Amino acid sequence: MKDTSSLFLASCFSTVMLSAAGAQPDRYIAITDDPHLDVIPRTAAETARIAKVLAPPHDFNTPQRFEDLPGGAATVRVKPDADAFSQPSGNIGFEEELLFKVGNGLFRKIWVSSPSSTLASDGLGPLYNARSCQRCHIKDGRGHPPAPDDDNAVSMFLRISIPDETAGIADIQDYLGTAPDPTYGTQLQDFALPGLPAEYRLQIDYSDRPVTFADGTTIVLRDPTYTAADLGYGPLHPQAMLSPRVAPQMIGLGLLEAIPAADIIALADPDDADGDGISGRPNVIWSAEFDRPMLGRFGLKAGAPTVMQQSAGAFAGDMGISNPLFSDPFGECSTIQDACRKAPHGAGDVRGFEIDQEGLDLVVYYSRNLAVPARRNVDDPQVLRGKQVFYDTGCAACHQPSFVTHRLNDRPEQSFQLIWPHTDMLLHDMGPGLADNRPEAVASGTEWRTAPLWGIGLTQQVSGHTLFLHDGRARSLMEAILWHGGEAQPARDRILAMPEPDRDALIAYLESL
Incomplete structure (x- = not known):
């Protein structure tokens, strides 16, 4: 089994849930605070004002106040080119912008193998998916599956795990036990340094799945099958579970991080107590x-x-670069991959790690401050009609339009901002069509976090494609909608039944985000 730091340790979960079978919010009391943030508590007056500001709209004839500023004061004007997602927070200071630019340099830096004369840039691999952060998050936007004539899956990979029966703790009913694959760990890497085999080649085969609207219009979805081909270290474990992942867009991460955990958990309804069919957790x-x-x-x-x-x-995981949180200099190499573990690495110099805390802090600062561009056409009649369709259809039940972030002592860019990410940050059962059948901590094999929708209408401009969902299978926003199942099935069925002008209005609204 791979000797790697786990994001969740089953033995530690005995303190997570005070009552795993109890009612929300007691069920999640242990995660309602935010130790990563220096918070100034809200006053009673602020809490009341926030509740009023976040109330659903009743009038769809005009935009809501500040709706055109999805990132609050951190929002930026829309650049007319592929750099629209690569701007710093609109409320950032001059000195902080310099930090942002240095972080951008590290985000774009091409890492090389060890030993190298460039000690600050060596340590790549030995197994890896990309040589820089930017190689996956191209222009800070969405990744994509490999094209049929291109095996270079620089912005997509497969996660892997196997069931772990020992991880199922009786008093933690929601935790789903998984363990790394004994040979391939938690992530399959499709590149390796010279002299070592890569772990696999990603193979995707698509089949057609036609869907017909009530008016007779038909859309053909593409249904993917994923294969880990050309395995470099022998067969996968017989119970290996694979999950395809395309790199998501990077905008607004600091703002999402600053949403109070209690506000997110307040939206959870794991047992669907209100009977609306939505049971986010x-x-x-x-x-x-x-x-x-x-x-x-x-x-x-x-x-x-x-x-x-x-x-x-x-x-x-992606580059094999050791750091203060994940310190193995050989990255994801397992004990079975002996030559990989013994390969030269870059953690032997004064840094101590291949990227030290200072470098990691700069990359994190850059990532937190990638700005959300302003809305477009927010007062267009068709966009406003599409907004009403979005609410009437039930999309807003998961794609929660707005939050107010914590008031913070040390992060003015994200402090006390009204933001419009269109996500509740919760897990939802999306049905068998989108299932990867691979658990991750509490998330089951059919659950996914609600994806933020801000910036989604700029995908073509930034990324050069319109491929959506966790694996890029959807070639348009409408295809992405039609893949929704599970808790979203009623909303999808309403869209199938609606006339074409309403469908067009819904897409116009989404493209304005």
Whole structure:
């Protein structure tokens, strides 16, 4: 089994849930605070004002106040090119912008193998998926599956795990036991340094799945099958579970991190007590930073609690770069991959790690402050009609339009901002069509975190494609909607039944976000 730091340790979960079978919010009392934030508590007057501001709209003839500023005061004007997602927070100071630019340099830096004369840039691999953060998060936007004639899956990979019966703790009913694959660990790497085999080649085969609207219009969805081909270290474990992951867009991460955990958990309804068919619940993740359970916020299944842990995990898993949270200099190499473990690494110099805390802090600062661009056409009649369709159809039940962030002592860019991310940050059962059948901490094999929708209308401009969902299978926003099942099935069925002008209005609204 791989000797790697786990994002969640089953033995530690005995303190996570005070009453795993109890009613919310007692069920999640252990993760309602925010140890990663220096919070100024809200006053009673602020709490009342926030409740009023976040109330659902009753008038769809005009935009809501500040709706055109999805990132609050951190919102920026829309650049007309592929750099629209690469701007610093609109309320950032001059000195802080310099930090942002240095962090951007590290985010874009190409790592090289050891030994190297460039000691600050060596330590790549020995197994890896990309040589820089930017190689996956191209222009800070969405990744994509490999094209049929291109095996270079630089922005997509497969997570892997096997069932772990020993991890099922009786008093933690929601925790789903998993363990790394004994040979391949928790992530399959499709590149390796010279002299070593890569772990696999990602193979995707698509089949057609036609869907017909009530008016007779038909859309053909593409249904993917994933294969870990050309395995470099022998067969997968017989019970190996694979999950495809495309790199998500990077904007607004610091703002999502600053939403009070209690506000997110207040939206949870794990037992559907209100009977609306929506039963979102938080993921519970062990924090490598704070040595305690925390609310999962980042990743496609909310598998990381902070931008710091998400970034450190990506350095280790995607590039094999050791850091203060994930310190193995050989990255994801298992004990079975002996030559990989014994390969030269870059952790032997004064840094102590291949990227030290100072470097990691700069990358995290950059990631937290990638700004959300302003809304477009917010007062257009068709967009306003689409907004009403969005609410009437039930989309807003999961894609929660707005939050107010914590008031913070040390992060003015994210402090006390009214934001419009269109996500509740919770896990939802999306049905068998989107299931990867691979648990992650509390998340089941059919659950995914509600994806933020801000910036989604700029995907073509930034990323050069319109591929959506966790694996890029959907070639348009409408295809993405039609893949929704499970808790979202009633909303999907309403869209199938609606006339074309309402469907067009809904897409116009989404493209304005």
